[in-house]
Amino acid sequence: MLSASPDLIALARSQIILLTQSLGAVASAMYITENVADGMPPNLIEVAVFPEEGAIALPETFSAEALPTLSMGTGGLVRQRRFILPLIYEEAILGFLMTGREDRDWFDYEQSQIQQIANTLAIACALDRRNQWLAANQQRNYEEQSNFLASLLHQLRNPLTAIRTFAQLLSRRIVADDPNQKFVTGILRETQHIQDLLSEADRPAPLLLSEAEHEKALLPAATMELTEIDLSEILDGITNFASAIAQERNIQFLSNIPSHLPKVLGNESALREAIGNLAENALKYTPKGGYVLLGADVKPDTVYIYVQDTGVGIPDADLPRLFERNFRGRQAESEIAGTGLGLAIANELVQKMEGSIHVISQVGKGSTFAVTLKRSL
Structure with a gap:
């Protein structure tokens, strides 16, 4: 009409x-x-x-x-x-x-x-x-995309359940001191992470979000609550999966994480997503023979988590737009695949945890991303 x-x-x-x-x-x-x-x-x-x-x-x-x-x-x-x-x-x-x-x-x-x-x-x-x-037309296209995404997410659940079941069976058959146990534990942890994200996608949402509601669509921040979280457990999990990726790509993965870390104010799922994105980016843009370092530094009121690499580096001209969605800058012309979403998602999640991300980079020598979070009282 x-x-x-x-x-x-x-x-x-x-x-x-x-x-x-x-x-x-x-x-x-x-x-x-x-x-x-x-x-x-x-x-x-x-x-x-x-x-x-x-x-x-x-x-x-x-x-x-x-x-x-x-x-x-x-x-x-x-x-x-x-x-x-x-x-x-x-x-x-x-x-x-x-x-x-x-x-x-x-x-x-x-x-x-x-x-x-x-x-x-x-x-x-x-x-x-x-x-x-x-x-x-926009609403019709959105509905079509939403239906496709809903079908895709639904179809992901069966193979995800199978992978998790296989990992559980392997875990029961591997002795505790077997060096492969950490890889099985990593599979279980990451499948649970995917399951958490899929659960967020089950929430009903309006077809067209207003600007004020846009942040509610950010996963896994849609239902984010800030609590005391154990930083050591999150960094250990990231170290396990990053080490496996680095080994496969002939990259050295190092860690400099204190044995006793204070709890921080944040969200476990969101922080795992944010630091994981930074680690994956570092591994993606670091050539063979280089290294990636994951570390933490404790201050009186804050904790710094940093990811350092010896990768290709970021041009100064790209730094102001680095955390924009879909922005890849000079890397858009390279053979390295990407969507320009990882850093944007990491930055948004950290900001929602009342933290910040800073970056130092030099072309040809590498980059360091540092996440600052408040210590819980």
């Missing part, structure tokens, strides 16, 4: 008030039409009338047969001091402007002014329809 937006209604009201104030019209109205088909009367939808009790009735001669006359030239249809003009844009009739007065006929210059108002309203109608079409 065709409708007029509040903006179009406001513009129409202002234009027909102008007709009253400047040209002495006693009543004016604007309508939009859903269709103008051959042999069928137009289906008119009222947009604005002034005054409200002064609506102009369509003359009996205003019918489908009169439309060809209306659409020709700029004269419109004048009947008994009532002036009816079609709102034409790109040869399509989008509506009608009707105005009238009782004391005198319309002069040519007045008809010309009314035509200019009609032209303005025609452009406004076209823009309004285009905006409505874009909004409807």
Whole structure:
């Protein structure tokens, strides 16, 4: 069902008030039409009338047969001091402007002014329809993407359950002091991490999020609560999976984590995601033979967690936009695959934990990312 937006209604009201104030019209109205088909009367939808009790009735001669006359030239249809003009844009009739007065006929210059108002309203109608079409198309595309994503996430659950089951069976068959036990433990930990993320995706969400609601869609921050968390357990888990990746890529992975770390204020799932993204990025952009260092430094009120690498480095020009979503800078031209989301997600999560991320980098020598979090009281 065709409708007029509040903006179009406001513009129409202002234009027909102008007709009253400047040209002495006693009543004016604007309508939009859903269709103008051959042999069928137009289906008119009222947009604005002034005054409200002064609506102009369509003359009996205003019918489908009169439309060809209306659409020709700029004269419109004048009947008994009532002036009816079609709102034409790109040869399509989008509506009608009707105005009238009782004391005198319309002069040519007045008809010309009314035509200019009609032209303005025609452009406004076209823009309004285009905006409505874009909004409807955007919502339709979003629904299609949401349905696809929902199906994909649903199908991920079965293989995830299988992987977790296999890891549990392996864990029961491997003795505690077996060096492979840490890899099985890592598989169990990461499958649980994926399960937590999938659980967040199960929450119902509006199709189109307002800017104020955008942050609610950030996983795993959607239900984030800040509590005391054990930093050592999180860093140990990241060390296990990062070491395995580094070994596979012929990169040396080092750690400089104090044996006793204080608890910090944060969210366990969010912090694991943020530091994990930094570690994965460091491993991705560090060539064979290089190293990645994960460390922590305790201060009186804060704890610094840092990831240092001997990778390709970041140009100074890219640093101001480094935490923007989908921004990859110079790396977009490289053969290294990426989405430009990892650093943006890490930064948003850390900020929601009332922390911050700082980076120092030099092209050809590497980068250091430092996360600052508050110590819990």
